[in-house]
Amino acid sequence: MKKHTLSVTVENKPGVLARVTTVIRRRGYNIESLTVGQTENPSISRITLVVTGDDPIIEQVTKQLYKLVDVIKIVDITEERSVERELVLVKVKADTSVRGEIVQIVDIFRGRIVDIGRSSLIVEATGDSSKIDAIEEALSPFGIIELVRTGKVAMVRGGK
Amino acid sequence: MNMRGAEILLHCLKEEGVDTVFGYPGGQILPVYDALYSSDIRHILARHEQGAVHAAEGYARASGKVGVCISTSGPGATNLVTGIANAYMDSIPLVCLTGQVGTSMIGRDAFQEADICGITLPITKHNYLVEKLEDVPRVVKEAFYIARTNRPGPVVVDLPRDIMEKVIDYEPGDIEINLRGYRVMKGYNAGQVISAVEMIKGAERPVIYCGGGVINANAAAELTELAEKRKIPVTNTLMGIGSFPADNYLYLGMLGMHGTRYANYAIGESDLLIAVGVRFDDRVTGHLDHFAPHAKVIHIDIDAAEIGKNVVVDIPIVGDVKEVLAAINQRLDAVEGYSEWHKTIDRWKEEFPMRYGPSAEGRIMPQHVVEMIYELTGGEAIITTEVGQNQMWAAQYYRGKHPRSFISSGGLGTMGYGFPAAIGAKIACPDKVVIDIAGDGSIQMNIQELGTAAQYRLPVIICILNNQFLGMVRQWQGLFYGGRYSFTDIEHQPDFVKLAEAYGGVGIRVKDAGEVEAALKQAMEVKDRPVIIDFWVEREANVYPMVPPGAALSNMLGGD
Numbered sequence A: 001m002k003k004h005t006l007s008v009t010v011e012n013k014p015g016v017l018a019r020v021t022t023v024i025r026r027r028g029y030n031i032e033s034l035t036v037g038q039t040e041n042p043s044i045s046r047i048t049l050v051v052t053g054d055d056p057i058i059e060q061v062t063k064q065l066y067k068l069v070d071v072i073k074i075v076d077i078t079e080e081r082s083v084e085r086e087l088v089l090v091k092v093k094a095d096t097s098v099r100g101e102i103v104q105i106v107d108i109f110r111g112r113i114v115d116i117g118r119s120s121l122i123v124e125a126t127g128d129s130s131k132i133d134a135i136e137e138a139l140s141p142f143g144i145i146e147l148v149r150t151g152k153v154a155m156v157r158g159g160k
Numbered sequence B: 001m002n003m004r005g006a007e008i009l010l011h012c013l014k015e016e017g018v019d020t021v022f023g024y025p026g027g028q029i030l031p032v033y034d035a036l037y038s039s040d041i042r043h044i045l046a047r048h049e050q051g052a053v054h055a056a057e058g059y060a061r062a063s064g065k066v067g068v069c070i071s072t073s074g075p076g077a078t079n080l081v082t083g084i085a086n087a088y089m090d091s092i093p094l095v096c097l098t099g100q101v102g103t104s105m106i107g108r109d110a111f112q113e114a115d116i117c118g119i120t121l122p123i124t125k126h127n128y129l130v131e132k133l134e135d136v137p138r139v140v141k142e143a144f145y146i147a148r149t150n151r152p153g154p155v156v157v158d159l160p161r162d163i164m165e166k167v168i169d170y171e172p173g174d175i176e177i178n179l180r181g182y183r184v185m186k187g188y189n190a191g192q193v194i195s196a197v198e199m200i201k202g203a204e205r206p207v208i209y210c211g212g213g214v215i216n217a218n219a220a221a222e223l224t225e226l227a228e229k230r231k232i233p234v235t236n237t238l239m240g241i242g243s244f245p246a247d248n249y250l251y252l253g254m255l256g257m258h259g260t261r262y263a264n265y266a267i268g269e270s271d272l273l274i275a276v277g278v279r280f281d282d283r284v285t286g287h288l289d290h291f292a293p294h295a296k297v298i299h300i301d302i303d304a305a306e307i308g309k310n311v312v313v314d315i316p317i318v319g320d321v322k323e324v325l326a327a328i329n330q331r332l333d334a335v336e337g338y339s340e341w342h343k344t345i346d347r348w349k350e351e352f353p354m355r356y357g358p359s360a361e362g363r364i365m366p367q368h369v370v371e372m373i374y375e376l377t378g379g380e381a382i383i384t385t386e387v388g389q390n391q392m393w394a395a396q397y398y399r400g401k402h403p404r405s406f407i408s409s410g411g412l413g414t415m416g417y418g419f420p421a422a423i424g425a426k427i428a429c430p431d432k433v434v435i436d437i438a439g440d441g442s443i444q445m446n447i448q449e450l451g452t453a454a455q456y457r458l459p460v461i462i463c464i465l466n467n468q469f470l471g472m473v474r475q476w477q478g479l480f481y482g483g484r485y486s487f488t489d490i491e492h493q494p495d496f497v498k499l500a501e502a503y504g505g506v507g508i509r510v511k512d513a514g515e516v517e518a519a520l521k522q523a524m525e526v527k528d529r530p531v532i533i534d535f536w537v538e539r540e541a542n543v544y545p546m547v548p549p550g551a552a553l554s555n556m557l558g559g560d
């Protein structure tokens, strides 16, 4: 079983996301993450799906999704050379004694501190999933109060 | 020209060639009914929306056209749901027009509001909530296009009331279909066809396994040509009955759970399975590990997602059955001969014919009724079925010859399907004898449609194989639950003869095997109203052969 990243181009219409998730839920596939957003063409949205499964499962997901009238194109970009990004916001416990240390960690990951509270900080970082995992791990000893990850968006490099 | 939304809708339906719709009115669909009042579209008033949608399915299956049904919002729309799910499972082209509360009320739990698009998301090929009147012509055009092309299926069009009331200046014109995400399948992979031809030439023990796709593609002639050219034995699914003439010597009957022994044995021994417009349903394959263990598989299907879904395929061909079979046939020469394979099959046919025992107390055997129906109609009738034992006996003993003349709920197994479907079939084919082979349980699920059949003077014949049991479930309880007949005895039932008469139909009761023929003849004489024949059959007759659920196909009970 392997993680696959599918880039699904869909009509930008109400209900499309529900259609896609209904197929996935009904057929019992496992989704790790799903993001959706507009593209350069306002009538088209892009859904990025991370699905776990062996090849026949991924083939079925793809074929079943293709049957949706509003799905225009599906590309499995797992093996493609692509840029992948996720964004994370972490609210971490931070009294004055550890703030310096946290700032250092955030610098190493090229993250940013976007809010300062009396006893906490909000950290923002972007990167591929493994980098986000790493920053999460690095911050956890301080005590994570809240964390939210966007899920992955991706784009194939070069001419394609 | 100034027109109301509802009038524009009907105009668009006519553009699609619709002349008959099945429906039931109500508040939110009132504007559409008002327009129907002065329209030349024929509206058949059902007695329950489920009756309307199954009738539309029967109409579609008998005629090959898209079936259309109409309901109001809320409870009217939700009453369609079983029929929509049924059409989805059996790939039947349907357009369902549902009323909806006004656009400003949507989402506020308005009176009789139901989110029918949300509810039917997983059981429609596509659905539309119409957002503005200007969209109606395009939506209707797309709905019919999607319903009937590629793998057919149901499409729901939800119509808010204010949009149907609104008046605009409407100019009918050509509408271009522009669906970026939906392409009609044309052509096929020629290389795969050549490989398939070579594989067919090299096969020693080939079998054709064909189904609903052949009927949908109107490809019975191409299928028969392939079989006869290469002398390939043919078995079909429940959905494929009629795609190959049952009186042809190459015919093996139905395969699967209640298939013939010789069909299932042939699958087990074959070295090449040519699967044509079928979806390897579990009722057909039994335990997948033991299904056609020695066979290479060629699978022709228009839906790429069906290929490789359940079994590994050696030569997948995505395309329309008619086109692909024609291409294969063109590259094959006819062969003569009666091989070892045919000999083996004939031996099985001789040793394990379809047969049933005599009844215990001179009661009618249900299989005998079906055989008589076949004999008296010469296999030229349209048969619909309910669900359960009646359905399986119909499939086993009515030796249908023609496509679109055996109409049964295959994928969903919907009790109450057969009678309304018969009404739709009779409306599509008024010159054909139409018979619903029914069980006493199923018929009570849409019995109210007697009102519809009587009102429109439709001589549909309902043959109830009355065993006073939910027979198929009782059979399972007998075989797998130690004979504990938990809530399957339905001895308490109406007098079906009086019931038919109460609705203005004809009722006949038959308790004696000697009277079966006369009763059927009498029923076929009736030309202007529905007939119920209540056959009191052997109560505990079982359907055999039977592959127990999850067993290998070769592992059959009974019929030996």
Ligand SMILES: Cc1cc2nc3c(=O)[nH]c(=O)nc-3n(C[C@H](O)[C@H](O)[C@H](O)COP(=O)(O)OP(=O)(O)OC[C@H]3O[C@@H](n4cnc5c(N)ncnc54)[C@H](O)[C@@H]3O)c2cc1C
Residues within 6 Å of the ligand: B089, B090, B091, B150, B151, B152, B210, B211, B212, B213, B214, B216, B217, B236, B237, B238, B239, B240, B254, B255, B256, B257, B258, B259, B276, B277, B278, B279, B280, B281, B283, B284, B300, B301, B302, B303, B306, B319, B320, B321, B322, B387, B388, B391, B392, B409, B410, B411, B412, B413, B414, B472
């Ligand atoms: C009580 C009960 C018992 C049953 N027992 C049996 C049994 O013993 N044996 C049996 O066979 N069935 C049985 N069934 C029915 C079974 O559940 C399935 O409905 C049936 O086997 C499916 O038939 P099919 O494979 O022909 O597919 P269908 O459901 O008819 O599907 C048609 C296939 O053809 C494809 N297709 C459609 N149009 C085209 C085209 N133009 N070109 C190419 N491909 C096309 C579709 O994509 C689809 O894959 C039983 C049902 C019930 C309720």
Ligand SMILES: Cc1ncc(C[n+]2csc(CCOP(=O)(O)OP(=O)(O)O)c2C)c(N)n1
Residues within 6 Å of the ligand: B386, B387, B388, B389, B390, B391, B413, B414, B415, B438, B439, B440, B441, B442, B443, B465, B467, B469, B470, B471, B472, B473
């Ligand atoms: C709507 C619905 N409910 C329940 C079932 C489960 N079921 C399958 S066959 C059957 C018995 C059918 O009894 P009857 O119509 O009398 O036919 P018989 O099997 O006796 O011929 C039942 C309850 C079903 N298929 N459909």
